[in-house]
Amino acid sequence: MLIFNSPSNPSGAAYSRAELKALAAVLLRHPDVLVLSDDMYEHIVYDGFEFTTMAEVEPALYERVLTMNGVSKAYAMTGWRIGYAGGPTRIVKTMAKLQSQTTSNPCSISQAAAVAALNGPQDFIAKRARAFQERRDLVVRLLNEAEGISCPLPDGAFYVYPSIAGLIGKSTPDGKRIETDLDFSTYLLEQESVAAVHGEAFGLSPHFRVSYATSSDILREACTRIQRACASLR
Ligand SMILES: Cc1ncc(COP(=O)(O)O)c(C=O)c1O
Structure with a gap:
């Protein structure tokens, strides 16, 4: 199947x-x-x-x-x-x-x-898709501004799945090497309290998944933290 x-x-x-x-x-x-x-x-x-x-x-x-x-x-x-x-x-x-x-x-x-x-009424579906589209555009733009991240523009759902190939091999301010996407998502969680799922969990590395099913304010803050985390890698 x-x-x-x-x-x-x-x-x-x-x-x-x-x-x-x-x-x-x-x-x-x-x-x-x-x-x-x-x-x-x-x-x-x-x-x-x-x-x-x-x-x-x-x-x-x-x-x-x-x-x-x-x-x-x-x-x-x-x-x-x-x-x-x-x-x-x-x-x-x-x-x-x-x-x-x-x-x-x-x-x-x-x-x-x-x-x-x-x-029941279905009219909210198109309205909500427009709100999601704005969030998608916001998240894709802010993630592509982060050093070492490359984020494609998806056609649907409420996730983005950027590549972090540009960050593999770099080190955190504490001297830990980012060798995998799990290292990177752990670093995001510990350093910036941002929760994302590492790509290996889905079978394709080196990527991570961000869900944008939340408010634009929270997404702006989260992406700013991700940008800061990426800029701190050496
Ligand atoms: C692709 C896909 N299918 C199905 C589901 C299942 O949703 P639920 O178990 O809430 O009906 C999800 C939930 O994340 C999903 O992402």
Whole structure:
């Protein structure tokens, strides 16, 4: 099974229709491969990016794609613990069997809340995406001003995943060498009380992930601290 997530956590990268189509062409040559499409950040896209998903782009794959989503991001309802999926009957039936014998079901109050979110007014989604876009632009600009950091501009989600290749091999004011992205994120935490996730945790180094799902004031302060931390490395 190919587990596919676009827009992505941790990079914010998103596949265009043409890119999905190209990936689908490869999958069509490998009929034994199922696809799990994690569409969690469907509604958090920028600069007019058109969200698409595998089952829509390549109908010939329809019978082997499991499409998943949830209310955690689009409706900021993480604590309600509701996700949902659409896919081939045999897979969904098996999922239901497994869940009914383990947790029975998500609590009915959460289910009702999710239905209200999905059927209710949706106008805030575009407004919130614009607010996120401003935060993304702020964070990308400030991180690119930091010495040794190179930060691409993502199309979606609320993360950036900058490279710190320019900092590897440098030393902190206490004389500790930054050899990995874990060293760097530990340094940020200890020196500046800034929490970020090191890239190795996601399988691609030397990077680190910053979430910008917070206020512009906090982000400005955090990025200023990151800039200061980078400038202190020798
Ligand atoms: C890509 C992706 N999928 C799914 C989830 C799951 O969210 P939850 O377990 O809150 O529904 C997350 C949360 O961070 C995510 O980043």
